[in-house]
Every structure is written in C-alpha cells, then in structure tokens.
Amino acid sequence: MNALEVHNLRKTFGSIKAVDNISFGVPEGSVFGLIGRNGAGKTTTIRMIMNIYLPDSGEVIFRGAKIGQDFRDKVGYLPEERGLYKKLKVMETLLYFAELKGKTGKEIENKAYKYLNKFELYDRRNSKLEDLSKGNQQKVQFLTTILHSPDFLILDEPFAGLDPINTNLLKEIILELKSQGKVIIFSTHLMDFAEKMCDHLAMIDRGKIILNGSLSEIKSKYAQRNVSLNYSGDISFLRNHPFVEKIEDYGNSTGIRVKDNSYIQQLLRLLIDNNVTINKFSANEISLHEIFIELAGKDDTNILSKEVNNV
Amino acid sequence: MFNRRTLAVVKRELRTRLLSKSFILMTTLIPVFLFGVIAVQTFIYKYEGDEKAVLHVISESEEIISDLKSAFEESDYVKSGSIKVSFNASGRELIMDYVNSIKKDLLDDKITGIVFIPKDALKDKKLEYYSKNPNNNSLFNKIRETINKVLMDEYFAGRQLSNEEILFAKKNVDFSGFRVSKEDKVEEEGVGNQIVSFLFTFLLYFSLIFIGTIIMRAVVEEKNNKIVEVLLSSLDAKELMTGKILGMSIMGVIQMTIWLLPVIVLISSTWFMLPPEFTLTISLGHVGYLLINFFIGLVTYLGLFAAVGAMFDNDQDAQSGVWPIMILIMIPFFISIAMQSNPENQIAKITSMVPFFSLIVMPARMTIIDVPAWQFILSFAVNIATMLLIFPIAGKIYRVGILRTGKKPSLGEIIMWLKYKY
Incomplete structure (x- = not known):
C-alpha cells in the first residue's frame, strides 16, 4: 500500500527540463530515499510534492486523494535551504510554525518543552535564534519540522552541513519516527546514508528516474x-x-x-x-x-x- | 483566502511589530519630529531677522530726518538692537560720493546698506537702497512700515485732515476668510484646517513609505533567509502575503490613530478652546474617513511593496527597484502640498479621484473644502477598485518571485510571471 504516489510529474523552467516524467510510489511505513547528484531534480520534485511548485503535468496522490492543504497540515518539511527568523525566540519560533500547521495550546507547548529537553535546548528557549550556534539553529529547524507530529516527513538533504553528533541525533530521530509508523522521504546525494537508512528508493538523474524499488530487491x-x-x-x-x-x-x-x-x-x-x-x-x-x-x-x-x- | 493560517501570520506580525522598539520609537518620534520641523523653521525665520544690520538713512529733508529718528527709536527692531540706524541729511548730488566714501565698510559688512529718501519720495514714495545685497526683502519688510508712516505723516501734515481720517488712510485692508458650506451657518475660517490638511498629507505620505519599506525588507529577508520555503510548506503564498499585509495594515492604522489622537480630542471635546484663527471645522467623520482610506491605501501599496520585495533577493536591488512605487506616492504628496495654497486647484480636484493619487489627495482636500458627495463616492469607489485590482496582480508577482534566486529579473520577465500558471 503506497502512502504517496507520484504520477508522471513534469516541470520545465524555460528550456531546462528539471523534472521529466517522474513516477514513483512511497509505501506506508517506509523510509524512502530520493537519491541523485546535485541538480538532478530532487528538490524540484519535492517542491512539487509539497505543492510549492505547480507541476506542468502529472499529479501527486496522498492516501487516495490529490494533495492539498490537508496534506500540508500532515507533513513536516525540512527544505534544503534552511532558514528561520533571526530575531524570533526559540520558543516563539516553535509555536509559530506549529500554529501554521493548526496546532496551538498547552499541549503543543508541553511537547515543545519535551523536545527542547531532549535536544538540550531547554535553557535556550528564550534566546533569539541569531544568538544560537549554527548546530543549535539546525536543531531548532528540525524541531519545527516534527513538533506538530506529522504523519509524513519530507527531508531535503537533511544531513547537509550537520556535524557528526547532530547527524547521529537526526538518524536516531528518523528511526524513532519510523518505528512510530511515520512515512519519511529524504533526498540525499550521500549514498552511504541512503544505503544505511532507506528501505525504498528512487534514483534520479537529469530529471528522470533511473532506478526505483526496494533497497533489498535492487x-x-x-x-x-x-x-x-x-x-x-x-x-x-x-x-x-x-x-x-x-x-x-x-x-x-x-x-x-x-x-x-x-x-x-x-x-x-x-x-x-x-x-x-x-x-x-x-x-x-x-x-x-x-x-x-x-x-x-x-x-x-x-x-x-x-x-x-x-x- | 482568510483562514486560521492567515490569522496566525496576522497575529505574528502584530505581536512582533507592535511590541518592537522601532514601532514605539517611530510612533513617539514622528510627532516630535513634526513639531521639531516647525520649530526649526520658525527659528530659522526668526534668526534671519536677528542678524544685526547697520543702516545709514540719508534724506534731503532735515524735517524727515528728525521724524524718522523718533519713529525708528520707537520701533521694536531698533529697541532690540537688531538694526542700528544712523541718520544724515544730504543732497541727491552728494549721495554717490557718500556711497563711495564708505564703500569699504559696505563691502566688509560693517555697514549693511544706505537708504536714500529723496525729496520726491513725498510724492511717489520711491526710495533707493545701496548695499552689497540690494534685494534684502526681510530687511525691507521690517523698515517699510516705519518709513511709510513717517512719509504719510509728513504728507498729510500740510492738509486739513483729522487724525481719524489719517488713521484710516494709513490702515491696510484686512481679509477675514469665511467658509461657505452646505451647513446653514457660515463660519469664520482659520488656518486650523490647513494645518490639519498638511498633517494628513504628511502622515499619509510618511506612513506609506515607512511601512512599505518595512514590508519590502521583511519579504526580502524571508526570501534571502530561505524562511519562505519553510513557510510555504505550511500555507500558500497568497495566504502568507494576505496575512503579512493585513497585519502591517492594522499596525499602520493603530499607529495613525495614535498620531491623530490630539486632533480627535480637539474636535470631539469642548475642553480645549483654540484661538479663533486655529479653529477646526472638521468632524470625526473626516478622521474616520482618513483611517479607512489609509487602510485601503496600505493594502494597495503594501501589495506593491511586497511584490517588489519578492522580485529581488537583497535590500540594495530592492531599494533601486522600488522607485515607480515611490513616485506613485510622491506625486500625490506634492499635489496635496501645492493644494494648500489653492484648494480649488484643478489638478488636485482631478487627482483626488484618480487611482493611487486619490488615497493621499482626497483626505487632504476634504479638510480644506467641502467636497461634493459624488466626488467623494467616486474617489472611494476608485480606491476600492484599485485595491481589488492590484492585490491579485501583486500576489502573482509575489508568488513567482519569492522562490526565484539568481539574477535580477527584467521587466519583461516580470510581465511573463503574470502569465505563469502557478
């Protein structure tokens, strides 16, 4: 059973075919790797899945229905290019992004505290983002992705720029979320990570899928x-x-x-x-x-x- | 378009903006600045007059000299020492010699000038002034009255006229302005409304540019910091832009209301008696219209500013790309300022019903004159229509631009964006 199905997506920018007739399925409960080198079309594909870009043709189906706001509310997205409001405090940042996903109130606050403790950021909850180290900013960014308990995670190059300790932390979290039955898509150009973490994958090159299936079969x-x-x-x-x-x-x-x-x-x-x-x-x-x-x-x-x- | 996500953005904008130091600072500093400008102007005006002037007054008639002496001694400017006057009797044929003899002092500013009052002045009031700076109007304005008075006294002295008659002749005409409006009473008009009209113009102009620049920078920052992609995974670009603009517009209206509080208090209570020349004949309706109009104006212009912000990925490029919008704000500002001296100005009348311009010209115009209802309604309708037209266009540019990076887009490209299916 596929949680997400991508059918014949195409996107061109001027004369460049960024994504050329891509189809793949992401099974329920899987960690799905979208792999390919830089510029292969991974980010464009992900942006179309996220409804940030409208595809020229093709469609994305999430649990039987075309993606829309319902999907956005259920997804946690970590873009490749990361950013947060520098002047906003850690806690305000977390609550704002949760609010955009429709989660407010005491419950989400407590959850935020729990995560902040886990990520050793509790003491910094009232610091402005710009006063945090780069590593800590990345942790906050990741927290904004998962705080609203998404069913579905899309991580675009999640390991890029992480130090080894944060890399391990992120890996643990991904596996923990997987054990909770969440579906995780991540894109990477690092084959080692993909090999260690994915159970399904699609390989993209020059806008086309060149390989698709479960890791063991492949x-x-x-x-x-x-x-x-x-x-x-x-x-x-x-x-x-x-x-x-x-x-x-x-x-x-x-x-x-x-x-x-x-x-x-x-x-x-x-x-x-x-x-x-x-x-x-x-x-x-x-x-x-x-x-x-x-x-x-x-x-x-x-x-x-x-x-x-x-x- | 308006939903909980938009509301979340509105709330965040309000929370971060209203409590920010820059908002509090701006809200308090603008009135200070405004009064400061007036104070500085007054000071400069006064200061000019305070410059010490040394005058030599030469007349062909001894009699005039002695009258002038006493008249000058009584004048404020001689009493305060701002003008020093010495007197000499001399004939017309010697005046050039006299000028030449003190030429060095004239050029060194030791003597400001020589006033020569020929005998004929009693017939034609024509005087001569010799100086390095012969067109010193502020000096003329000061001494004109004194000399004129002496000449008139001298002129009338030989005739059998009563003091009363002489006083009448000396008196200048004096206009009192009465405002004729639809209301039954005809009221004497002071400069109060003009001041308020100027205030409206200035505040609208300043606020639109100030808040516009804030939103433009915020958009550039979001684009530059890549926050926008995180945001767009939760809500779509239209919701984001609507939320930002609404939040900022509400902030702007709150700020404007604070600025106008003194005006509101003045016109709605009887506690403060203004001197008649400053009496206001506007109502709370005027202020209300201004605020509603300002809100519409903000939504219209902020859409444009946000669109410009979305086109560029750094502040410098955005600043240089924003000039067409700046012009759209500056032209009506200047029209509105020019209108202060002639409210029936045709250009002002027409532009108070033209898209964009009406947002600034109409509120200023309606405080000076009674605007016919149809013009008023037309202007309002034009504003609403402009807003409804501009918002989706700006939204489209914003939507496409916000995820663009790399080189600056050309005008042609931006027009292409409007045709994109996004």
Missing part, C-alpha cells in the same frame, strides 16, 4: 555477479582475466563483477593462489554507490540505454 538484482573486496597486495593480474567483466576501485572497497555467478568461487581461489591478503570478501554484494556510478556515471547516451524502471 541490491540483489545488481549484486548477483558482484563481489565486494577489501584486500592488500596486487590484483592487477585480474585485469583482462577471462571471467572478470570489470573492476572498479571505490576507495574503501573494490567491486569486481564476474561474467557468471559460478565464477565467484574461482575468483576467491585465484586471489589466494596469487598471495593477495583478503580482509573482506563478500559475494553478491554491491553498494548503492556502485550502482549509482554504474547507472549515472556514464555519459548521456549510455544513461538513456540503461534506464531501468520498477525493478
């Missing part, structure tokens, strides 16, 4: 002939080897694709025979990063031929 499809290797030694003998299709160095690991599934055991033996010290050898594994590079890292003509929908 990985199993792309991983079948793939080996992820950590090693020390010399593996140059594998280049041009008859059963190796290609080797790519991803820094932390090396991805090797064999021509057929059955060659994997032979590859392991071959490495040992050649005195390569193996630290990690995982068969049938591929990182999202590798898939992304494979699909999007080519020149334009290749991408068109490799377009994959609904794996």
Whole structure:
C-alpha cells in the first residue's frame, strides 16, 4: 500500500527540463530515499510534492486523494535551504510554525518543552535564534519540522552541513519516527546514508528516474555477479582475466563483477593462489554507490540505454 | 483566502511589530519630529531677522530726518538692537560720493546698506537702497512700515485732515476668510484646517513609505533567509502575503490613530478652546474617513511593496527597484502640498479621484473644502477598485518571485510571471 504516489510529474523552467516524467510510489511505513547528484531534480520534485511548485503535468496522490492543504497540515518539511527568523525566540519560533500547521495550546507547548529537553535546548528557549550556534539553529529547524507530529516527513538533504553528533541525533530521530509508523522521504546525494537508512528508493538523474524499488530487491538484482573486496597486495593480474567483466576501485572497497555467478568461487581461489591478503570478501554484494556510478556515471547516451524502471 | 493560517501570520506580525522598539520609537518620534520641523523653521525665520544690520538713512529733508529718528527709536527692531540706524541729511548730488566714501565698510559688512529718501519720495514714495545685497526683502519688510508712516505723516501734515481720517488712510485692508458650506451657518475660517490638511498629507505620505519599506525588507529577508520555503510548506503564498499585509495594515492604522489622537480630542471635546484663527471645522467623520482610506491605501501599496520585495533577493536591488512605487506616492504628496495654497486647484480636484493619487489627495482636500458627495463616492469607489485590482496582480508577482534566486529579473520577465500558471 503506497502512502504517496507520484504520477508522471513534469516541470520545465524555460528550456531546462528539471523534472521529466517522474513516477514513483512511497509505501506506508517506509523510509524512502530520493537519491541523485546535485541538480538532478530532487528538490524540484519535492517542491512539487509539497505543492510549492505547480507541476506542468502529472499529479501527486496522498492516501487516495490529490494533495492539498490537508496534506500540508500532515507533513513536516525540512527544505534544503534552511532558514528561520533571526530575531524570533526559540520558543516563539516553535509555536509559530506549529500554529501554521493548526496546532496551538498547552499541549503543543508541553511537547515543545519535551523536545527542547531532549535536544538540550531547554535553557535556550528564550534566546533569539541569531544568538544560537549554527548546530543549535539546525536543531531548532528540525524541531519545527516534527513538533506538530506529522504523519509524513519530507527531508531535503537533511544531513547537509550537520556535524557528526547532530547527524547521529537526526538518524536516531528518523528511526524513532519510523518505528512510530511515520512515512519519511529524504533526498540525499550521500549514498552511504541512503544505503544505511532507506528501505525504498528512487534514483534520479537529469530529471528522470533511473532506478526505483526496494533497497533489498535492487541490491540483489545488481549484486548477483558482484563481489565486494577489501584486500592488500596486487590484483592487477585480474585485469583482462577471462571471467572478470570489470573492476572498479571505490576507495574503501573494490567491486569486481564476474561474467557468471559460478565464477565467484574461482575468483576467491585465484586471489589466494596469487598471495593477495583478503580482509573482506563478500559475494553478491554491491553498494548503492556502485550502482549509482554504474547507472549515472556514464555519459548521456549510455544513461538513456540503461534506464531501468520498477525493478 | 482568510483562514486560521492567515490569522496566525496576522497575529505574528502584530505581536512582533507592535511590541518592537522601532514601532514605539517611530510612533513617539514622528510627532516630535513634526513639531521639531516647525520649530526649526520658525527659528530659522526668526534668526534671519536677528542678524544685526547697520543702516545709514540719508534724506534731503532735515524735517524727515528728525521724524524718522523718533519713529525708528520707537520701533521694536531698533529697541532690540537688531538694526542700528544712523541718520544724515544730504543732497541727491552728494549721495554717490557718500556711497563711495564708505564703500569699504559696505563691502566688509560693517555697514549693511544706505537708504536714500529723496525729496520726491513725498510724492511717489520711491526710495533707493545701496548695499552689497540690494534685494534684502526681510530687511525691507521690517523698515517699510516705519518709513511709510513717517512719509504719510509728513504728507498729510500740510492738509486739513483729522487724525481719524489719517488713521484710516494709513490702515491696510484686512481679509477675514469665511467658509461657505452646505451647513446653514457660515463660519469664520482659520488656518486650523490647513494645518490639519498638511498633517494628513504628511502622515499619509510618511506612513506609506515607512511601512512599505518595512514590508519590502521583511519579504526580502524571508526570501534571502530561505524562511519562505519553510513557510510555504505550511500555507500558500497568497495566504502568507494576505496575512503579512493585513497585519502591517492594522499596525499602520493603530499607529495613525495614535498620531491623530490630539486632533480627535480637539474636535470631539469642548475642553480645549483654540484661538479663533486655529479653529477646526472638521468632524470625526473626516478622521474616520482618513483611517479607512489609509487602510485601503496600505493594502494597495503594501501589495506593491511586497511584490517588489519578492522580485529581488537583497535590500540594495530592492531599494533601486522600488522607485515607480515611490513616485506613485510622491506625486500625490506634492499635489496635496501645492493644494494648500489653492484648494480649488484643478489638478488636485482631478487627482483626488484618480487611482493611487486619490488615497493621499482626497483626505487632504476634504479638510480644506467641502467636497461634493459624488466626488467623494467616486474617489472611494476608485480606491476600492484599485485595491481589488492590484492585490491579485501583486500576489502573482509575489508568488513567482519569492522562490526565484539568481539574477535580477527584467521587466519583461516580470510581465511573463503574470502569465505563469502557478
């Protein structure tokens, strides 16, 4: 059951096709990753979902109905470009944004205090935003996104510019919200995060969806002939080897694709025979990063031929 | 368009604006400033007169000299020492020699000037003045009366006339203005209404520009700080703009009411007796109309200011892009000021019913003269129509502009925005 369905969205700005016929579904209770490099069309897509931009064509369906104010009230949105009123106090900021979502009164105040405690901001509740550190401002921004208990969270590049501690805090919160059954969409160009957190994803490149589905399905499809290797030694003998299709160095690991599934055991033996010290050898594994590079890292003509929908 | 989200924005605007230091400061400082301007003007006017002048009065007739001496000695300006006068009798043929002999002092400002009263002055009252600054009107205005009086006394002295007759002849004509209106009574008119008319004009002009600039900057700030995208995830651009404009307009009306409190008290109570020349013949209705009109004006102009704010992403660009709106406020302001000296001015009459201009000209005009009802209604209808027309256009520009970044849009692009489907 999809909580949100995006049907054939298109948006052009002048001669630029920012979003070109995009469709995907976000299942209930999932963490959904919208991934792609900068300028791929993620933010434009999200803005159309948020009804900030009107699409040239296509529609967005939320639980069976076209999105409208009802959706806006139920969603918490953290835009990529963040901002708050500098002169407004922390507590006033939180209450104002909750009020815009239709939440007022003692209940929301108490909730705000609870969150402020959790985020170690309670002592700063009467400080002006401009007097807060950047990290704390980001916390407040995130609080404005979740204070009104949205059913649905849309986070545009939520990890951009966060320090490691806040990154972890945010991850925890996202997982906590997920455990409460909320639907979370986030966009990122950081494949590592997407891989760790999403269970469904759509990959956008140049305004088109090039990959869409659940993470496990995608990985199993792309991983079948793939080996992820950590090693020390010399593996140059594998280049041009008859059963190796290609080797790519991803820094932390090396991805090797064999021509057929059955060659994997032979590859392991071959490495040992050649005195390569193996630290990690995982068969049938591929990182999202590798898939992304494979699909999007080519020149334009290749991408068109490799377009994959609904794996 | 008006709902709880708009209301939330209105409330926030009011809370942050009404309690802000700048609001309290502006509300108290403007009257101080206004009175300050008047005080400074008066001071400068007075100060000019206070400059010490040294005059040499030369006459061909000894008799006139002695009369002038006593007349000048009695005058205020000689008593206060602001003008020092010395007297000499001399013939016409020697006057140039005399001027040349003290030329150096004249050029060094030791002597301000020489007044020469020829014999013929008793027939034609023509005097001569020799000075570095020969067109010193403020000096002439002071001494004119004194000399004129002496010449008249001298002139009438030889004739058999009574003092009464002479006094009458000396007296100038004096106008008392009476206002004729639809009401039965014909009242003597003071300058009170003119002052109020000027006050209305100035306050409207100042407030529109002041509040307009505030909203423009607020929009630029929201755009620049990227707050607007967070806001737009909760409410749509039209609701946001409506809320902001309503909030600011209410603030403006509250401020205007505070400023007009003295006027309201003056016309609604009998406690304060104004000297007749300052009597006000306006009613609370005038003030009421001004406030309603001001509210309509704010909604109209603030829409435009907000639209300009949405076009640009920094204050400098916005300031340079706002001039067409500034002109729309300044022209009626100048028309209104010019109207003070001639309320029946045709331009004022027409512009008091022209879109935008009527917002400033009509309130000032109606305090000076009785405006026919049809003009009044037309003006009001024009204002409402302008507001209803401008608001959606401004809303559209605001909606498109607010999410734009990058280079400044051209006029052509902005017109294109109006056609966008957003």
